[in-house]
Amino acid sequence: MPARPSPATVDADWPAPYAEAPIDATVTVPGSKSLTNRYLVLAALAGDESLLRRPLRSRDTLLMAEALRRLGTDISDVGGDWLVRPGELRGPASVATGLAGTVMRFVPPVAALARGPVAFDGDEHARSRPMGPVLHALRSLGVEIEDAGTPCLPFTVHGTGSVAGGTVVMDASASSQFVSALLLAGARFDTGVTVVHEGKPLPSQPHVDMTVEALRDAGVVVDDGDANAWRVEPSEIHSLDVEVEPDLSNAAPFVAAALVVGGTVRVPSWPQFTTQAGDAIRDILDAMGAEVSLGRDGLTVRGSGAVEGVDIDLHDVGELTPVVAAVAALASSPSRLRGIAHLRGHETDRLAAISTELRRLGGDCDETEDGLVIHPRRLHGGLMHTYGDHRMAMAAAVLGLRVPGIVIQDVATTGKTLPDFTERWTALLGRA
Ligand SMILES: O=C(O)C1=C[C@@H](OP(=O)(O)O)[C@@H](O)[C@H](O)C1
Ligand SMILES: C=C(OP(=O)(O)O)C(=O)O
Numbered sequence: 001m002p003a004r005p006s007p008a009t010v011d012a013d014w015p016a017p018y019a020e021a022p023i024d025a026t027v028t029v030p031g032s033k034s035l036t037n038r039y040l041v042l043a044a045l046a047g048d049e050s051l052l053r054r055p056l057r058s059r060d061t062l063l064m065a066e067a068l069r070r071l072g073t074d075i076s077d078v079g080g081d082w083l084v085r086p087g088e089l090r091g092p093a094s095v096a097t098g099l100a101g102t103v104m105r106f107v108p109p110v111a112a113l114a115r116g117p118v119a120f121d122g123d124e125h126a127r128s129r130p131m132g133p134v135l136h137a138l139r140s141l142g143v144e145i146e147d148a149g150t151p152c153l154p155f156t157v158h159g160t161g162s163v164a165g166g167t168v169v170m171d172a173s174a175s176s177q178f179v180s181a182l183l184l185a186g187a188r189f190d191t192g193v194t195v196v197h198e199g200k201p202l203p204s205q206p207h208v209d210m211t212v213e214a215l216r217d218a219g220v221v222v223d224d225g226d227a228n229a230w231r232v233e234p235s236e237i238h239s240l241d242v243e244v245e246p247d248l249s250n251a252a253p254f255v256a257a258a259l260v261v262g263g264t265v266r267v268p269s270w271p272q273f274t275t276q277a278g279d280a281i282r283d284i285l286d287a288m289g290a291e292v293s294l295g296r297d298g299l300t301v302r303g304s305g306a307v308e309g310v311d312i313d314l315h316d317v318g319e320l321t322p323v324v325a326a327v328a329a330l331a332s333s334p335s336r337l338r339g340i341a342h343l344r345g346h347e348t349d350r351l352a353a354i355s356t357e358l359r360r361l362g363g364d365c366d367e368t369e370d371g372l373v374i375h376p377r378r379l380h381g382g383l384m385h386t387y388g389d390h391r392m393a394m395a396a397a398v399l400g401l402r403v404p405g406i407v408i409q410d411v412a413t414t415g416k417t418l419p420d421f422t423e424r425w426t427a428l429l430g431r432a
Pocket of ligand 2: 099100102318319345347358391417
């Protein structure tokens with residue numbers, strides 16, 4: 001097993017800026033984590049070299065790049081882009097997953113295609129994130145995996161250089177990433193792969209659709225015609241030349257700021273058509289009282305500072321929950337966020353984290369079986385804990401715009417997906 005990786009961040013508290021005046025800002029958002037990490041995996045498995053333009057460089061994507069390098073892929077910087085030259089996949093290697101769901105789930109099927117052992121481990125909390133269905137699926141395809149007695153990190157994949165492929169049946173109700181993991185590598189299995197989901201409803205369906213689209217962009221034939229079943233035909237994976245879209249889930253706190261403070265926030269290059277689940281923030285902010293318009297120049301969100309509560313199913317886009325909950329806590333009426341029981345297995349138990357932290361600030365937030373009920377209350381300042389969760393820190397920043405005296409514990413955790421968050425957030429308010 002590899003040595004435990006060092007902690008993600010330095011535990012630094014940061015006083016969240018309070019908005020004294022309406023906002024008027026144009027915000028540039030770095031590339032999508034989900035797209036960058038899918039493109040990296042496909043490029044590593046492709047038949048020829050790929051160019052990823054404007055990739056996200058954050059903890060999760062740097063961990064993905066390093067994982068693939070250790071398996072034999074050459075990834076080099078060309079200006080701000082990444083040139084990916086696939087190599088023969090091989091162990092022995094050790095992979096640090098950090099707290100990245102995409103690394104801990106997407107890389108083991110790639111490791112199964114390598115010759116030699118590949119050991120995986122991650123942050124302390126990563127060891128309790130669900131992994132079982134991926135390990136079980138690979139074992140059912142004949143891959144040898146050694147774990148420490150539980151179907152979680154740490155574990156070692158003993159690849160033989162090929163995977164026969166076939167049909168896997170899994171319960172992916174805890175994470176859509178289990179499905180995406182098998183699909184991404186499946187074209188390189190001898191007979192391809194068929195993944196069937198059986199269990200409670202699959203969360204984050206748009207993320208699986210994104211996986212299917214990325215595979216098709218790389219020339220892979222995928223049949224997703226039946227609900228909860230996907231067939232990836234065996235084939236070569238074509239090289240990619242792609243520009244990574246801005247990360248729309250990371251744009252969420254910035255555009256939410258226009259609604260909760262009042263004013264205007266513009267995000268240039270917001271795609272007109274996208275597979276990113278985070279695009280749903282447009283409709284959510286609209287439902288909560290913002291004026292939202294998407295044009296050729298990008299997205300514009302205007303608000304007056306008056307926020308309405310919502311009753312909304314976030315099953316498809318759970319990663320927006322912390323920011324939506326923060327906006328809801330600043331509303332004039334209650335909100336109910338539904339369909340997000342699976343968030344208990346995210347970077348932290350997000351339902352517990354959000355309700356605990358809102359209560360710590362004087363709020364009223366209850367966990368339900370599958371979500372949260374928030375009754376807006378006058379909040380007071382205080383230290384908001386982030387639990388190593390980038391989106392908890394971003395949610396705290398949204399609250400801080402309207403609640404004086406909020407201090408964000410370990411704000412550097414935002415680096416999981418968004419570098420330079422504090423600088424970007426300060427610039428949003430027109431401050432240096
Ligand atoms: O495949 C992906 O890139 C992701 C899928 C989703 O995971 P879950 O299905 O576990 O919610 C999402 O929440 C996560 O941020 C990114
Ligand atoms: C759930 C998330 O991340 P991960 O890819 O680590 O699952 C997220 O970014 O909100």
